[in-house]
Amino acid sequence: MSGEASGDGVRGGVGVGLIGFGTIGTGVAKVLQQNASVIEERLGFPLRLIRIADLDLETDRGVDLGDIELDADASALIADPRIDIVVELIGGYDVPRKLILEALAAGKHVVTANKALLALHGREIFGAAAEAGLDIAFEAAVGGGIPILRSLREGLAANRIETVLGILNGTTNYVLTEMESTGEAFEIVLKRAQDLGYAESDPTFDVEGIDAAHKLALLTTMAFGAELTFEDIPTEGIRGLLPLDFELAKDFGYRIKLLGIAKCHAGPDGHDRIEARVQPTMIPATSLLAKVDGAMNAVEVQGNAVGPTLYYGAGAGEMPTASAVVADLMEIAREIERSGSGPVAPLSYLPEHIAPKPFVPADELSGRAYLRLTAVDQPGVLSLLMGAFGDEGIGIASVVQRIEEATVSGTVPVIVLTHRTSEAALQRALGRIAQLSEVTEPPRLIRIEEEV
Amino acid sequence: MSGEASGDGVRGGVGVGLIGFGTIGTGVAKVLQQNASVIEERLGFPLRLIRIADLDLETDRGVDLGDIELDADASALIADPRIDIVVELIGGYDVPRKLILEALAAGKHVVTANKALLALHGREIFGAAAEAGLDIAFEAAVGGGIPILRSLREGLAANRIETVLGILNGTTNYVLTEMESTGEAFEIVLKRAQDLGYAESDPTFDVEGIDAAHKLALLTTMAFGAELTFEDIPTEGIRGLLPLDFELAKDFGYRIKLLGIAKCHAGPDGHDRIEARVQPTMIPATSLLAKVDGAMNAVEVQGNAVGPTLYYGAGAGEMPTASAVVADLMEIAREIERSGSGPVAPLSYLPEHIAPKPFVPADELSGRAYLRLTAVDQPGVLSLLMGAFGDEGIGIASVVQRIEEATVSGTVPVIVLTHRTSEAALQRALGRIAQLSEVTEPPRLIRIEEEV
Numbered sequence: 091m092s093g094e095a096s097g098d099g100v101r102g103g104v105g106v107g108l109i110g111f112g113t114i115g116t117g118v119a120k121v122l123q124q125n126a127s128v129i130e131e132r133l134g135f136p137l138r139l140i141r142i143a144d145l146d147l148e149t150d151r152g153v154d155l156g157d158i159e160l161d162a163d164a165s166a167l168i169a170d171p172r173i174d175i176v177v178e179l180i181g182g183y184d185v186p187r188k189l190i191l192e193a194l195a196a197g198k199h200v201v202t203a204n205k206a207l208l209a210l211h212g213r214e215i216f217g218a219a220a221e222a223g224l225d226i227a228f229e230a231a232v233g234g235g236i237p238i239l240r241s242l243r244e245g246l247a248a249n250r251i252e253t254v255l256g257i258l259n260g261t262t263n264y265v266l267t268e269m270e271s272t273g274e275a276f277e278i279v280l281k282r283a284q285d286l287g288y289a290e291s292d293p294t295f296d297v298e299g300i301d302a303a304h305k306l307a308l309l310t311t312m313a314f315g316a317e318l319t320f321e322d323i324p325t326e327g328i329r330g331l332l333p334l335d336f337e338l339a340k341d342f343g344y345r346i347k348l349l350g351i352a353k354c355h356a357g358p359d360g361h362d363r364i365e366a367r368v369q370p371t372m373i374p375a376t377s378l379l380a381k382v383d384g385a386m387n388a389v390e391v392q393g394n395a396v397g398p399t400l401y402y403g404a405g406a407g408e409m410p411t412a413s414a415v416v417a418d419l420m421e422i423a424r425e426i427e428r429s430g431s432g433p434v435a436p437l438s439y440l441p442e443h444i445a446p447k448p449f450v451p452a453d454e455l456s457g458r459a460y461l462r463l464t465a466v467d468q469p470g471v472l473s474l475l476m477g478a479f480g481d482e483g484i485g486i487a488s489v490v491q492r493i494e495e496a497t498v499s500g501t502v503p504v505i506v507l508t509h510r511t512s513e514a515a516l517q518r519a520l521g522r523i524a525q526l527s528e529v530t531e532p533p534r535l536i537r538i539e540e541e542v
Numbered sequence: 543m544s545g546e547a548s549g550d551g552v553r554g555g556v557g558v559g560l561i562g563f564g565t566i567g568t569g570v571a572k573v574l575q576q577n578a579s580v581i582e583e584r585l586g587f588p589l590r591l592i593r594i595a596d597l598d599l600e601t602d603r604g605v606d607l608g609d610i611e612l613d614a615d616a617s618a619l620i621a622d623p624r625i626d627i628v629v630e631l632i633g634g635y636d637v638p639r640k641l642i643l644e645a646l647a648a649g650k651h652v653v654t655a656n657k658a659l660l661a662l663h664g665r666e667i668f669g670a671a672a673e674a675g676l677d678i679a680f681e682a683a684v685g686g687g688i689p690i691l692r693s694l695r696e697g698l699a700a701n702r703i704e705t706v707l708g709i710l711n712g713t714t715n716y717v718l719t720e721m722e723s724t725g726e727a728f729e730i731v732l733k734r735a736q737d738l739g740y741a742e743s744d745p746t747f748d749v750e751g752i753d754a755a756h757k758l759a760l761l762t763t764m765a766f767g768a769e770l771t772f773e774d775i776p777t778e779g780i781r782g783l784l785p786l787d788f789e790l791a792k793d794f795g796y797r798i799k800l801l802g803i804a805k806c807h808a809g810p811d812g813h814d815r816i817e818a819r820v821q822p823t824m825i826p827a828t829s830l831l832a833k834v835d836g837a838m839n840a841v842e843v844q845g846n847a848v849g850p851t852l853y854y855g856a857g858a859g860e861m862p863t864a865s866a867v868v869a870d871l872m873e874i875a876r877e878i879e880r881s882g883s884g885p886v887a888p889l890s891y892l893p894e895h896i897a898p899k900p901f902v903p904a905d906e907l908s909g910r911a912y913l914r915l916t917a918v919d920q921p922g923v924l925s926l927l928m929g930a931f932g933d934e935g936i937g938i939a940s941v942v943q944r945i946e947e948a949t950v951s952g953t954v955p956v957i958v959l960t961h962r963t964s965e966a967a968l969q970r971a972l973g974r975i976a977q978l979s980e981v982t983e984p985p986r987l988i989r990i991e992e993e994v
Contacts, residue, residue: 447816
């Protein structure tokens with residue numbers, strides 16, 4: 091905790107105040123509680139959630155508040171000397187703008203996920219933070235939990251960025267994915283998305299591309315140093331797309347995605363010129379971006395040194411967005427505690443928290459397996475092989491005997507695809523098979539990983 | 543430049559010395575020169591490459607050295623008071639270990655891309671850096687230009703990491719992709735990869751999975767705080783895979799990738815246990831990772847808050863790797879100049895370098911377009927429509943008239959896929975079409991983006 095803001099309620103650590111206890115705010119409280127130990131192993135000190143301000147004091151968010159104070163007084167939270175960092179998660183324009191400026195004026199660092207606010211009033215807010223010498227962090231504003239802003243700002247900092255484009259809105263990507271896979275009309279799919287909670291009851295911001303334009307405005311400034319607001323970006327939404335369009339797109343080798351696209355070109359006078367737009371776009375079906383389905387987001391960044399890169403993850407939701415907010419809190423907290431804690435630990439964990447950990451014994455692992463066996467091509471051999479698996483309780487999903495690849499010496503490849511089995515059982519079955527005189531070569535095992 | 547290391551050869555800025563002027567070293571020199579202005583717009587001061595040490599003083603690397611000194615004396619470079627940060631890019635184990643320890647002892651920060659060294663001697667080197675209070679950065683050691691280490695260390699720092707897995711070696715991914723698409727044998731494809739420069743003349747490190755195990759060792763420590771070396775990781779390479787395996791994998795709905803896989807499980811006693819291995823693996827053909835082809839890399843990270851995320855880009859090569867090295871240089875330089883420069887600019891560029899930039903006029907943009915027109919179903923209408931495009935010089939790639947979707951009112955959808963055309967010509971053609979009495983609804987335009 092910084093000297094000035096240090097109060098008597100906190101022993102060590104940095105104090106956090108949360109304004110807005112809705113979906114994201116609840117996620118932030120959960121992450122700070124559930125991951126407290128790993129956060130401290132990386133920072134060297136705790137992040138303490140001191141108090142929360144929200145108008146709704148009744149709803150049970152499923153969070154055990156313990157000592158955390160909850161009331162409706164955001165200004166008192168900002169003024170609370172125990173609080174070093176104010177997290178603004180209420181959304182909208184006017185109230186959060188006032189609260190963020192109030193927090194900066196009170197000497198508090200700010201974390202926000204409010205892309206609409208930053209895309210409209212960014213200049214004023216970043217200016218106020220710079221003038222006060224305070225941090226403002228907003229990783230959660232674009233791409234939810236994907237660390238795309240950090241990657242652009244630090245990981246790719248050595249590049250002239252040429253292109254930033256991507257699927258920046260999960261709601262519309264869900265609708266487009268569903269329209270494509272079901273052949274249903276826009277209105278039917280939108281209604282279902284609303285019923286499932288993927289779309290707001292007023293879906294305008296998402297469906298008309300405005301949310302994507304907010305995010306693209308931030309990305310465009312960060313990529314090219316171009317000052318603009320989202321109102322500068324030509325924006326077209328996904329209404330009016332027909333099932334026929336998806337069918338034809340497929341025939342032509344494309345998929346339809348709502349993309350935010352920003353590029354930097356050299357103009358006729360040699361100076362940079364910006365291209366930025368949000369629009370439903372056909373992209374090659376073979377591209378990585380075309381495989382980003384459902385409510386997921388992905389951003390592609392092309393730099394003059396690094397070439398094409400892509401960042402993929404959940405673009406919204408309680409926990410993914412909270413992941414980004416708490417990463418910002420950790421970064422600012424590290425700055426606050428800097429004299430004691432030093433910069434980021436190179437191996438992510440502080441040296442004293444890196445220790446040998448036991449490995450899972452190999453025979454406790456389990457999964458499906460692909461096995462290529464080579465056996466003599468005789469009646470009864472297949473049955474022998476299958477018996478080796480059956481005796482170890484291993485289920486077989488598929489067996490293929492490739493007669494057409496039989497060799498002159500009379501052997502034939504037999505491919506076996508197992509159901510999930512323990513490594514131990516698999517190794518025992520392979521031991522049995524190795525002892526069969528009908529098997530002429532060592533089996534080739536390729537393990538299968540379904541969860542990628 | 544830091545006070546102690548400040549020499550008279552440099553006016554402002556941080557001094558960099560480069561040990562190793564091979565492929566990556568050449569890339570670093572190029573990025574520092576070509577992107578000098580954008581680097582300074584983000585940092586607020588220049589990064590100055592002062593001198594380079596390499597045994598080969600003759601080869602023309604295509605870099606104009608200007609004032610940069612090139613000689614074979616790495617120790618003199620380390621001792622040079624003008625140099626604040628030493629970049630080690632010579633590869634191998636013993637010599638770089640000695641040089642890095644020498645640089646740290648001389649009070650110099652270190653950047654390296656040497657995963658083999660860190661995977662084997664990491665404990666000693668990180669310990670020496672921590673003791674000296676100096677930075678050691680190594681983003682380029684894993685995933686080339688992909689900012690995967692920063693993402694794991696900072697962007698996802700709020701998460702308990704559950705899984706890190708990925709395609710960590712471009713050479714083997716190139717070989718596997720080629721084997722799959724051509725049906726050729728391993729040895730033939732490897733030979734071609736060597737001829738094209740994708741594989742070393744001694745391909746053992748890549749083909750046997752050792753390079754991937756080096757990288758996985760670093761990822762495993764950073765993800766889980768687990769201390770290990772690459773020798774702890776069971777490693778299997780790609781030799782012995784047959785064309786038949788790829789064929790069957792496809793039949794079963796899989797693709798074969800060489801994956802590094804690390805997971806953290808709760809053991810029977812509730813404590814963490816690690817699973818880590820490098821092996822050829824079948825993964826669902828529908829997964830994003832399965833689409834990572836050729837020499838590209840991708841890493842998937844699953845966190846308990848953020849869920850699944852994926853990071854994709856070039857895993858090797860002169861300029862992508864240099865992108866990561868220079869990002870590390872910028873981060874350390876910012877720390878060195880800290881009192882004057884402050885932390886990372888929130889919008890990536892310093893405020894004084896963010897300015898309005900002209901937009902490319904919309905009618906100068908160009909691309910292919912998909913158009914859905916609705917016209918009366920009469921002879922000659924198609925010719926009228928095509929004439930509107932022809933008159934504007936727009937080439938037509940495909941026309942589909944969907945008779946089966948004709949309406950009772952006698953209209954029919956006509957889908958047109960154009961060749962590349964300027965937006966201006968397209969808008970003029972659409973203006974012509976709008977005036978045709980045979981066209982009954984406004985055209986629907988979906989633009990096509992091929993470069994994703």
